Amino acid sequence: MSDSLNFSYTVDGENFASAGQASVQVKKELRQLGIAPETIRRVSIAMYEGEINMVIHAGGGVAQVNVDDSGIEIVLKDEGPGIANIEQAMQEGFSTAPDNVRSLGFGAGMGLPNMKRYTDEMHIDSTVGVGTTITMKVNY
Amino acid sequence: MTINDIKNYLDAEVLCGEEFLEKEVFSACGSDMMSDVLAYVKDQAVLLTGLMNTQVIRTAEMMDMICVVFIRNKKPNEEIIELARESGIAVLTSSKRMYEACGILYSSGLCGKAE
Numbered sequence: 001m002s003d004s005l006n007f008s009y010t011v012d013g014e015n016f017a018s019a020g021q022a023s024v025q026v027k028k029e030l031r032q033l034g035i036a037p038e039t040i041r042r043v044s045i046a047m048y049e050g051e052i053n054m055v056i057h058a059g060g061g062v063a064q065v066n067v068d069d070s071g072i073e074i075v076l077k078d079e080g081p082g083i084a085n086i087e088q089a090m091q092e093g094f095s096t097a098p099d100n101v102r103s104l105g106f107g108a109g110m111g112l113p114n115m116k117r118y119t120d121e122m123h124i125d126s127t128v129g130v131g132t133t134i135t136m137k138v139n140y
Numbered sequence: 141m142t143i144n145d146i147k148n149y150l151d152a153e154v155l156c157g158e159e160f161l162e163k164e165v166f167s168a169c170g171s172d173m174m175s176d177v178l179a180y181v182k183d184q185a186v187l188l189t190g191l192m193n194t195q196v197i198r199t200a201e202m203m204d205m206i207c208v209v210f211i212r213n214k215k216p217n218e219e220i221i222e223l224a225r226e227s228g229i230a231v232l233t234s235s236k237r238m239y240e241a242c243g244i245l246y247s248s249g250l251c252g253k254a255e
C-alpha cells in the first residue's frame with residue numbers, strides 16, 4: 001500500500017441503538033484489505049468505544065480512518081462539551097456518563113482506558129465548550 | 141467445548157446461528173457491562189449477559205466472539221436477532237442465572253483462559 005486510504009463516517013448522536021455502525025463498517029473494510037485479524041480487532045474495539053463516547057457525551061461527531069503502510073489511524077472529532085480533566089477521564093472507573101447509560105451496558109469508566117489499551121498512540125485534544133478530537137494509531 | 145455443548149449444559153434454546161453449533165469456543169466472559177467485556181480480548185469466546193440491547197451483539201462482533209447467551213430467560217427482540225444473524229453470531233437463551241450459568245460452564249472445562 002503506497003497510498004493512504006481514507007474512510008469517513010458520520011456518527012449519529014441521537015440514536016444509541018445505531019452506535020457502533022461505523023466501527024462495524026471499518027471492520028469490514030479492513031478485512032477486505034487483508035489486514036491481520038488482531039490489528040483489525042484492536043482498531044475496531046478502540047473505535048467502537050470512541051463511537052459510544054461520542055453518542056453518550058457529545059451528540060455524535062465524525063469518525064475518520066486512515067490506512068497507510070505503517071498502520072491505521074483513527075480520528076474522532078466531536079463538538080460536544082469537551083473534557084475538563086483529561087488525566088481524570090483516563091482513569092479506569094471514572095465516568096461522567098448519566099445513570100441511564102449504565103443500564104445500557106456502558107458508562108463504567110472504561111471507554112478511554114480501553115481505547116488507550118488497544119492502540120499504540122493516543123492523543124486527546126479537548127477544549128471545554130468547543131469539542132474533542134481524539135487521534136489514535138494502531139501500528140502493524 | 142462446542143456451542144452445542146453450551147446449549148446442552150445450560151439447557152438453552154438456540155434463537156439463531158444453528159449452523160454454528162459445532163464451532164468450538166475456548167473461553168467465556170460473563171458481564172452486563174460491555175466496556176468490561178471490551179477490556180479483555182479472548183479468542184473464540186462466548187459472552188454471557190443479562191443485558192438486552194443491540195450493543196451486546198456489536199460488542200461481541202468487535203471482540204470476534206461467536207456466541208452470545210442471554211441468561212435469566214431473557215428473549216431478545218427481532219432487531220437483536222437480525223443483527224446477530226448478519227454478524228454470524230449464534231444467540232442462545234437460558235433460564236439459568238449468571239452465577240449458575242458461568243459456574244456450570246467453568247466446571248465443565250470452559251475456564252475462560254484463551255488457548
